[in-house]
Amino acid sequence: MAWDFETEPEFQEKLDWMDEFVREEVEPLDLLFRGKSDVVFDMKNELVVKLLAPLKQEVKKRDLWACHLTPDLGGGGYGQVKLALMNEILGRSMFASRVFGCQAPDTGNAELIAHYGNDSQKDKYLKPLLEGEIVSCFSMTEPAGGSDPKTFTCKAWREGDEYVIEGEKWFASNAKYAEFLLVVVVTDPEVPIYKGASILLVPKDTPGMEFVRNVGLAGERIGHGAHAYLRFNKARVPVENCIGGEGQGFVAAQTRLGGGRIHHAMRTVATLKKAFDMMCERALSRFTQGSLLAEKQLVQQMIGDSYTEILQFRLHVMYAAWLIDKHKKYNREVRKEIAATKVATGHIMKSVIYRALHLHGALGVSNELPLAGMWNQVGIMATVDGPSEVHSISVAKQVLRDYEPSPGLFPTAHLLPKIEAARDKYAEYLTEENMHWIANS
Numbered sequence: 001m002a003w004d005f006e007t008e009p010e011f012q013e014k015l016d017w018m019d020e021f022v023r024e025e026v027e028p029l030d031l032l033f034r035g036k037s038d039v040v041f042d043m044k045n046e047l048v049v050k051l052l053a054p055l056k057q058e059v060k061k062r063d064l065w066a067c068h069l070t071p072d073l074g075g076g077g078y079g080q081v082k083l084a085l086m087n088e089i090l091g092r093s094m095f096a097s098r099v100f101g102c103q104a105p106d107t108g109n110a111e112l113i114a115h116y117g118n119d120s121q122k123d124k125y126l127k128p129l130l131e132g133e134i135v136s137c138f139s140m141t142e143p144a145g146g147s148d149p150k151t152f153t154c155k156a157w158r159e160g161d162e163y164v165i166e167g168e169k170w171f172a173s174n175a176k177y178a179e180f181l182l183v184v185v186v187t188d189p190e191v192p193i194y195k196g197a198s199i200l201l202v203p204k205d206t207p208g209m210e211f212v213r214n215v216g217l218a219g220e221r222i223g224h225g226a227h228a229y230l231r232f233n234k235a236r237v238p239v240e241n242c243i244g245g246e247g248q249g250f251v252a253a254q255t256r257l258g259g260g261r262i263h264h265a266m267r268t269v270a271t272l273k274k275a276f277d278m279m280c281e282r283a284l285s286r287f288t289q290g291s292l293l294a295e296k297q298l299v300q301q302m303i304g305d306s307y308t309e310i311l312q313f314r315l316h317v318m319y320a321a322w323l324i325d326k327h328k329k330y331n332r333e334v335r336k337e338i339a340a341t342k343v344a345t346g347h348i349m350k351s352v353i354y355r356a357l358h359l360h361g362a363l364g365v366s367n368e369l370p371l372a373g374m375w376n377q378v379g380i381m382a383t384v385d386g387p388s389e390v391h392s393i394s395v396a397k398q399v400l401r402d403y404e405p406s407p408g409l410f411p412t413a414h415l416l417p418k419i420e421a422a423r424d425k426y427a428e429y430l431t432e433e434n435m436h437w438i439a440n441s
């Protein structure tokens with residue numbers, strides 16, 4: 001019997017260590033740099049580098065560094081189920097993924113270069129990326145459309161042994177800190193985009209790559225964000241910088257995006273648990289209108305619903321992780337479940353974080369609790385790596401492939417022919433007396 005919801009004791013020990021380490025050593029960094037989230041990506045910031053170095057060392061000593069990677073790439077090869085349990089801890093802190101060497105988008109970018117890069121690219125970019133010494137950027141979205149790649153226009157064409165890039169990109173996270181960018185470009189406009197796009201590795205400071213501006217998120221000062229609006233004015237890169245082959249951009253990109261999406265969902269479990277713990281503590285602490293909040297049935301419903309929704313979401317994420325480990329590739333079944341958890345991520349954050357925030361009244365929306373910051377994440381989680389609607393559509397399409405239309409005018413579940421068939425099946429028992437009893441009892 002293989003359905004097992006327990007964690008083996010040796011791995012539980014690792015999780016317990018991570019839990020304490022993140023709480024005692026890493027989460028305080030979040031407090032120190034509150035409101036400066038992009039500092040996590042600034043590898044030139046001496047203070048951050050100095051603070052992170054001993055923590056990374058400790059993680060490496062315990063064989064927990066880059067836990068998403070296979071051993072040949074320097075990771076622990078833990079697989080996605082264990083990674084899910086780890087991410088439930090790491091998701092509590094904005095610094096934790098960096099300290100443990102599994103920070104998006106570097107995780108996916110490292111996989112792309114590991115699979116498709118040449119030796120010199122691996123030396124120059126993969127090694128320092130895996131060591132956490134540099135950061136990278138994945139740039140696909142364009143200002144005229146993110147959800148629908150068919151609207152992409154940023155293009156590249158070959159001239160001699162170079163690609164020339166022209167067009168714009170939008171919301172390229174951490175581009176200003178990145179040593180290199182992986183940019184999705186149209187290399188063949190004559191075929192559908194899924195066969196006509198390629199990924200080009202663009203080193204930082206490439207002539208012709210212009211930062212139109214850096215876009216910030218809510219709460220950040222205008223012009224001070226980490227999400228770049230980029231313009232490529234005939235920027236040139238060598239042909240060997242085409243990662244995964246010309247026209248293969250989407251095949252390669254889907255591999256990294258699949259992993260990225262489920263990792264977001266795993267870390268969301270951590271955020272939800274944090275909000276839920278706060279909700280329960282508040283319910284037991286706040287006295288109003290003659291009783292504790294915890295004694296009011298409407299509040300009990302909020303707690304009960306949140307508990308159930310988090311458990312369902314967590315099990316779904318674990319199931320998707322288990323499927324990836326089982327199939328070892330992003331096949332149709334895996335992609336369906338990842339898309340479903342991606343949709344669920346936005347929904348559950350909206351319901352649970354809102355309840356937790358609301359139960360804290362004014363304090364909940366203030367900048368003295370983490371809840372308003374979590375609320376900012378709701379829209380982000382529902383949008384980043386493609387909006388919920390697009391993933392819902394993809395789930396529905398995958399689901400419907402397993403169904404067929406009913407052969408006749410009425411649905412196959414139509415009761416009249418079924419009753420007829422049941423009567424035929426048991427005809428020998430259906431005496432007049434029995435029929436009378438069934439009809440009248």
Ligand SMILES: Cc1cc2nc3c(=O)[nH]c(=O)nc-3n(C[C@H](O)[C@H](O)[C@H](O)COP(=O)(O)OP(=O)(O)OC[C@H]3O[C@@H](n4cnc5c(N)ncnc54)[C@H](O)[C@@H]3O)c2cc1C
Pocket residue numbers: 105137138139140141142143144145146147148170171172173174227379380383384385386387388389390393
């Ligand atoms: C914090 C953050 C970081 C990001 N980092 C990166 C990055 O590093 N690299 C990168 O390339 N991109 C990045 N993005 C961009 C992200 O991938 C896009 O925002 C996303 O794909 C949606 O594209 P869009 O913003 O252009 O929205 P649009 O495509 O304009 O969609 C807007 C809305 O329209 C609705 N919609 C869209 N399609 C459908 C449909 N088929 N049916 C019904 N409704 C629909 C949805 O409500 C959707 O939210 C980031 C975004 C955020 C918020």
